[in-house]
Amino acid sequence: GIYAPVTEDNQPNPFLDDPLRDVTTLEGLKLTKINPAYMTRQVAEIAMESEGVHFHLTSLRPLRPANAPDKWEEKALESFEGGSKEKFELVRTKEGPLYKYMAPLLTKKACLKCHAEQGYKEGDIRGGISLTFDATPMLASIAHQRNHLITLHILGFFFAVIVFTWMSRLTRKSEAIIEESRERYRELVEFTDAVHWELDFKTLRFNYISPQVEKLLGYPASSWIDFDFWADHLHPDDREWAPAFYKDLIARGKYHTFTYRMIAMDGRVVWIRDIVNVEADESGKPVRHRGILLDVTELKEAEEETAHSLEEKEVLLRELHHRVKNNLAVITSLLSLQSSHMGSKSAEEILQESRNRIMSMALVHEQLFQTKDFSNISILNYLESLLMNIVSSYGPGKGMVIIERDIADISISIDVLIPLGLIVNELVTNSLKHAFGPGQKGLIKGSVTNPGANDYVITVSDDGKGMPEDLDVEKSDTLGLKLVNILAAQLEGTLEFESKEGTAFTIGFSYHG
Template identity: 30%
Template sequence: MIKGGPALNFAPLPEFDPQEIYQAVFENSRDAIGLSQAGKHVFVNPAYCKMFGYQSNQELVGRSILDLIAPCQRSQIQKYVKMRETGEDPPNFYETKGLRKDGSTFDMEVTVSSYLKNGGVYTLVILRDISEHNRALELLTESESRFRILAESAPIGIFFLDNDENCLFVNSRWQEITGLKLHEYLATGWLNLIHPEDREFVIQEWTAQLPRTGQFQLEFRFLRRTGETRWISMRVSSIANIYEDVLGFVGTLEDISERRQSENQLKSALEEREVLLREIHHRVKNNFQAIMSLLNLQMRKLKNPELKKILQISRDRIRSMALVHEQLYESQNMARIDLQKYLRQLTRELTVLYQETPNLRIQLSLEALHVPLEQAMYCGQLFTEILANALKNAFPEPPESPEIQIVLRSAGSRIELEMQDNGIGFRPDFRIEHSTTLGLRLILSLVSQLQGDYQVSSENGLHWKVTFPLASPASEAQPTR
């Protein structure tokens, strides 16, 4: 009784018969339990019968224990039985193969104890079927063997780290790339092999990527023991169990030094090519400028207005081509021309040269489109011919509000260029395909060069609509001429 507290009354404990407890354990055990004397079964529990495929212990009592042992193992078990009978000390724990009633065999684990009773030696065995366990071990061994064969024949380095990032395995290719053996790697650690200039960045990426994504991927420089620097690509993935606990990491290592060298050489070659192309476009533009200057000098000396007009038109056509090379020289993209910027600049220059109509308003609606050099050249010449013709001929008697509208837009895989004025237009009986003037014939030729179509109408002024396909990479490589 606890002093100062209430009295506690406990129910009396029931009396247990030890024999009943032993009997209950024996009958209900999931392990096979059997008792034998002189190599003969004395009694067995239900789990024992079930393990060997028998219905009751009556089928086994009195039978030799060797009847339940696979033939290949009987001599060994017989030896153990005789050792116990003579008082020797055979193994108390071992594995062997059992033989079921249907003739099938299985792996079993045997725990043995012996005791004396009434002058006789009795042997108590506890058996467990370990077939599935052993099969799992075999599969694991086979899997490990396949992995090692695969890892050793892989063209890339492979390594395993535990959860504390200690190395557990590296393959031969890893050792070739790093120039280290496994024991050397364990002594130095992989971080010490990283180039000093890259080490801090690699550590930052490692600690940032792995916890967040379970992945790590980076290219960096690696220092071999000889002092040689190699570029490597490392990929690492975490290994987790079904509870998503990280158990370790598996990684690959690839020597990309040659690829890096090729990339640097290619980059240098491309930079040199770009410089060369810029210089070429610059010189072509200068040559065009020289030709235009010569034409201007010639025009000043001419007194014939018709000849001056012809030279002026030729000069303007050359200018439209020179402007393409000028844009390429100034552009970051050496393959394509900004068509919006190109046509806008052509409009400004042609307006300065040809506008004689008071209060003329030019409305531009130009979509930002980029086209290859050759397509831009044809489009610029076409644009020059149509706009110059409108500026020179559309308004002999200007209307109250003279206007030219220019539209550039994409329509799916095609480009549409429209130009409309509110001038006099063509005569009602005029057919452009029958025209003999150089300008109109040049327009039709340029539309054909662009693989395009055109529509022209002369209601309320002249309205041109030209559509042509936007050049694809294939057509850029082989432009239509």
């Protein structure tokens, strides 16, 4: 405590048991000790007079009777004994509402000088200090704040109602627009004969299939539950490969189109062209598939009919070429018979040359009869057969002459091959007849090359006695060379002649297939 002068308002504390409570200074001034409890009472009296706030130091075992607790303080002190840290409450009294607050006072070592005799130990709850003040001003402020908040809440409520109403109208309008767009899209989708569908990737169940599917296959849209329904109604020949093909491409996220057959409810076979698109998520994994089923049965039937017609036409063309070849063979046979009854050697040679010319054309028709491609014929196969026939037609007398061939394996049309064959026939025949003497050995070379994309060169040469250097092949009056000139012009080609150590003819032309 502290010492203070003894005055009317500061009298010695009768409850302070201290032999040095009262002292007198050398000057004769009387002092009394003010302990913490006494000082608290004095502060409380000042606060009560100036602020209307009442402090009260109290205990369940007070030394000063005036410090005895009221009922509220007694309950608070008991709660401190039970472990409560503080007590605050709004108390309604006859005088008006009061706020009461109380905190416990713990026994410290210094407190034991005065309170050890009461049995207190350090750390015990010795009592408490309470604070009481009028709650009316604060409650009025709270009420004002509450009214303000209520007003704000009411205004907020009405604002929310207005916003909600506006949003509801906007939402209904948006929903109406969306529904209208959805209805237009549905009408557009369901207007066509194409069947639109959507399948979930994980469940393999149909999210949607347009009602046209019933018109197409007879099964109502409600029957199309999942992938298995589709697979189970495929044509038996497509039931294995089509689902495997579909799953493989879908797993890889591939857009694809494929054609297969389905069995309709009435047993019809319907050709379907399925156009499938894969929709993936952000990571690229397939999420759903969308597609369009198109009925291509009429197209397939038309294709099959066309293929059948083409096959029939090929058979007819092959038969036609076969008959032309046979008729030409009959003519060559007649010419052979006629030549055997001719009395003139020159007449026999003329008939033989005519026979070879006809045979060169007959070989073309024979090649066409044997091939499946009527637009192009192999030059190699044709000229091999032609040269063999020319040599054999002159009999063993020309057996000492060797024919070398260097023929590119290319194919050309009949319109080019017939004049080309006649040219080779005339030039090889000319070499066999005039280039070598009786029993003389000789070499005839025949070649066909393709030096450019559309350029072709035919060369027929021999190592015989040659022809006059001043020979003008374009003005020659022999039938063979006249034919060569005419046929080269028909091919829109060039004809070159050279006679050095034999004879060489070169024909160049272009062919664009």
